[in-house]
Amino acid sequence: MAERLVVVGGDAAGMSAASVARRRDPDLEIVAFERGPYTSYSACGIPYYVSGLFDDSDRLISRSPDEFRDSGIDVYTRCEVTGIDLAARTLEVWDTDRRRSRVEGFDKLVYATGAEAVTGDFPGAELTEPVRTIDAAERFRSALEREHAHTAVIIGAGYIGIEMAEALVQRGLDVTIVEARDQVMATIDPDVAAHVQDAAESLGIRVMLSTTVDAVLHDDQDRPCAVHTSGGELQADHVVISVGVKPVTAVAAAAGLELGERGALKVDDHQRCPGFEGVWAAGDCVESWHRILERPLNVQLGTHANKQGRIAGTNATGGDLAFPGVIGTAVSKLCRYEVARTGMSEKEAEWVGREVVVATVKDRTRAGYYPGSGPIWVKLTAERSSGRLLGGQIVGVEGAAKRIDVLATAIWAGMTVDELELLDLSYAPPFSGVYDPVLTAARRTAKAVKQAAKAAA
């Protein structure tokens, strides 16, 4: 009898694993259970659907359950795995449509249940529906179109909050972002975040920092109408809670799989769950090794989910592929502005106790005479003792996103800022000045490293 691989979770990581396993082993039986109605959809695309950039929500789906079935993967949607017996090699599956539970066996297991939104613990939060799935996005968008809403309050100024702010501003709403911290985008340093806040405010978005939410008020039809905050009451025809996401790991934990500090599944570099043969995990529900912070973190990003899923699926079919870890590269867009980061920020350096020097440059995105140029800020973090590049943060118009990848590559390769400064990067007037802002920042940082060495001597 053929071996049976069961994949728990039908999104990026799970279906990447299933697909690569299918290609590598034609004899294997492959079954995937997904609690929602969709497979492999782009949650990252939801803000752009909400904004009205495109109308057909199906375009968020990269492969449908039927397409997977056609390629020989048995996909069961609206089927939630509610229990796992790792010793008996069985799963309990709740079939939402048939309203009944069944038991399924497996030989190998890939656990890829993703993450879910944290809703906040203030009164009224429980009435706010998470906009993480396509059907929820459709409901949110029709509400926006139907109700001639004027005001929206976004609670939480992280990536999702910023992207949702863009979406709602583009729909013509009056948008206020309420953030409990004293800066937007907690993953970047405060001085860099200030430029993002400026950009948001220049788009007409009101940003309230150091402001906590006491309650979201609803009318008698359970529609939001106001948000009570420490900074006063805000009218709100719509409320988006974007205070974070958390890994979905309750079933895995109950089955005995090991969790890290932040509640994500521990895995080794082959995506194996330690202590259990034939069990892999991948994507938003696992810990990923951060190569620069030198500790495991739970990072939710489609690109890691895809790669880890592919690695899990490869290794589940006799392969030997290692995930090399992450360095915290992330990027987001706020209308004309791009915000990007990679590696270790100044505050992360403080957190892990690493001695660093930092430098920031403000530059232009094109040659001075070339029209359409805009401002760009580049902040670098370098190891104080060696000058090794550890991190980069970029805010600016055009090209900030792709420039972060240059820094990510240099960090990955262990380059020093000295070396980066003289790197042969491309130059043409429409794309940068003679020195790309990245090189100018490297030069400034190299100087700061030398000054720090002198001061220490």
Place this chain on the structure above:
Amino acid sequence: MAERLVVVGGDAAGMSAASVARRRDPDLEIVAFERGPYTSYSACGIPYYVSGLFDDSDRLISRSPDEFRDSGIDVYTRCEVTGIDLAARTLEVWDTDRRRSRVEGFDKLVYATGAEAVTGDFPGAELTEPVRTIDAAERFRSALEREHAHTAVIIGAGYIGIEMAEALVQRGLDVTIVEARDQVMATIDPDVAAHVQDAAESLGIRVMLSTTVDAVLHDDQDRPCAVHTSGGELQADHVVISVGVKPVTAVAAAAGLELGERGALKVDDHQRCPGFEGVWAAGDCVESWHRILERPLNVQLGTHANKQGRIAGTNATGGDLAFPGVIGTAVSKLCRYEVARTGMSEKEAEWVGREVVVATVKDRTRAGYYPGSGPIWVKLTAERSSGRLLGGQIVGVEGAAKRIDVLATAIWAGMTVDELELLDLSYAPPFSGVYDPVLTAARRTAKAVKQAAKAAA
């Protein structure tokens, strides 16, 4: 008495050297001689001035002679160095305005005379004025504006030819590019160049390959009127000859400085001219070490000129800075399209006898559902035995230019395509699919490396 540093050539390399020397040594006397009327201007910006993207040609000047004088550098424009006696430490300088020659002494010398256009050896070429200087660009632009020209023929389909084609198409001219080779842009592989040709043709530019020019015909007022080619006669109200540039080294050679195979000055990694104490050279007139081809080449680019000038100026004032070499990174724009290359192309691999594998992917610049996405082609070259990334070529809309820098950084760092494939590059729907085209190309190339190894075993 103060030591005297003389800089020959007042553009990017020379004035970078002068500026850094000024900052480092307040006592040094610094004199620069420039044969033209300008200092530190952007020759790379000329096509954009010609196109009409901006009107004030002064914006091409990053620092004027007076600005340099204010910072304590004696700049003499329209003064051409016509002879150098390295033993006597003297120069002969021809003052164009005063129509007389004088002798100047020096203790240290930075030679940075740049490059000049090659005009071609067909009849009529001698009447075509090179558009390398600001005054020539002004004359060309007023001719374009005055004469209601309809047709232009561009001879040579390299970077400058392509950029001039963009400029003239944007001015509404009917543009034909005539190229003697069987592809446009000789610095990229023919299969990649085909996409550039497609892009040019989609803009209405006629591209004639494998076509030689027999003569440029002029009317009785010495204005061009037609081009005789091996493919027939072309009407031409304007003719641009862009068949290449060559280093300006006659005076240096006569003085005994050593030239390489292609007529550029030999320098060591400190920009010193071998065999002579206290003599440095930098910029378009020197050879640069190509780290991947492992040979010296004459590369003309403002970014190298700036860096090498800075290094020469640092070392001329007691510093110890090495130029790490180039890897042939270059980028250009053709309306919406971007063309970029770095490292070793497939045909360069053949030229230097390196065993490589190549792979090309066609991808999209954004997530499938995100509007405004366009095609992008990425071709990689990897060492056959090791999988080490050696080269990259990208043609596409938006983001091709900055993506080449990721490849340049990876090549510089000696990464393999395997390593590149799993690199933590940024992802968000407006900027790429879940796998950036660069990662997809790395994956395809890694597969090709494995297949080549299998085939060899």
